[in-house]
Amino acid sequence: MLLESGQNSTTANSQSKQCRICLDDDNPNDIISPCLCSGGSAYIHRKCLNEWRSENAGGRGFKYCDVCKFEYIVESVSSDAKAERERLLKYYVFVIRDSTAIILLVQFVILVLAFLLKFMDRKSGNVKDLFPELIKGFMVYYLSAVILLLAIVGLITMIIFFCASLSRSSSTGNCNTNGMCGSVVAFIIVCALVGLIVGVVASVILLKKLMKHHASQLWLRQEAEKYIIKDFQDRRSELEQYKKKTNTDNTNET
Structure with missing residues (x-):
């Protein structure tokens, strides 16, 4: 019973994580939470995000979320020749x-x-x-x-x-x-x-x-595949710290 309940909770958790672009929940390992968006807009496939970043007009969508205006955090930069x-x-x-x-x-x-x-x-x-x-x-x-x-x-x-x-x-x-x-x-x-x-x-x-x-x-x-966006899934507290730090920096600049 405990095993079945654990499997059911895992399934329910994966089903709740739906990509906000393709509206699909397949390939859950590729789903990330890169910004301050919550609810149904919190999750997105990394592949869908990279495509959106590359096609966004003006290039602003390459670094910022078009919904919450959060600047994406680059987790790692590939330097392999x-x-x-x-x-x-x-x-x-x-x-x-x-x-x-x-x-x-x-x-x-x-x-x-x-x-x-x-x-x-x-x-x-x-x-x-x-x-x-x-x-x-x-x-x-x-x-x-x-x-x-x-x-x-x-x-x-x-x-x-x-x-x-x-x-x-x-x-x-x-x-x-x-x-x-x-x-x-x-x-x-x-x-x-x-x-x-x-x-x-x-x-x-x-x-x-x-x-x-x-x-x-x-x-x-190509650059979207090179610069990897950090995933804050199940780490919302860390994301809030980035938000507070950004607000503090903006206040100091003002």
Whole structure:
């Protein structure tokens, strides 16, 4: 009976410890209590916490709990050279993986446009006539798709810029419709010509921002595994001491 009651109490204790992120109580050995949160928010999987720390915007969630604002206590810092090399290798692999995924996505869009152009040009051959004889076969449609994609991106950028300029304009004068059609045609031509340059610049900027976001997120994920958060499970008194010490330090600074 005593053994059964002990097992029941252990089971009840493990069931009460539910991760506040994934709302699951599996893998109880990975559940920790890293902050001042209590009740259902007191427990969290270390893996879930590391993922949340790496994905939290602004990086503040890497050091602080987003609920109670408690600054996490680092229990230990891994200084193993081999583990550090493995983390760096994993980081570079993830960056290469994301870069490859973006490149493959762009190539997929280009190939779809190329096949569409080839299908539309199967009878007339107008697209082939735009290129010299040195460029033959599918390369004609591939290059045309690249130019078309950049032109579309540039055209959209120019339209957004044009609309933003109109919205900032406070002019309320009468609109002269004479030559309006010519202005529209000229605007489209200008957008098409400038579209290539704008498309290249916009694509490079977008790619750099995406890669910076992915790289910083992956790096934080690796750092979250390196800097281990201290577990205060069943040691709430020690946690309260950290809280009092922090409050005292803040009072002295004030």
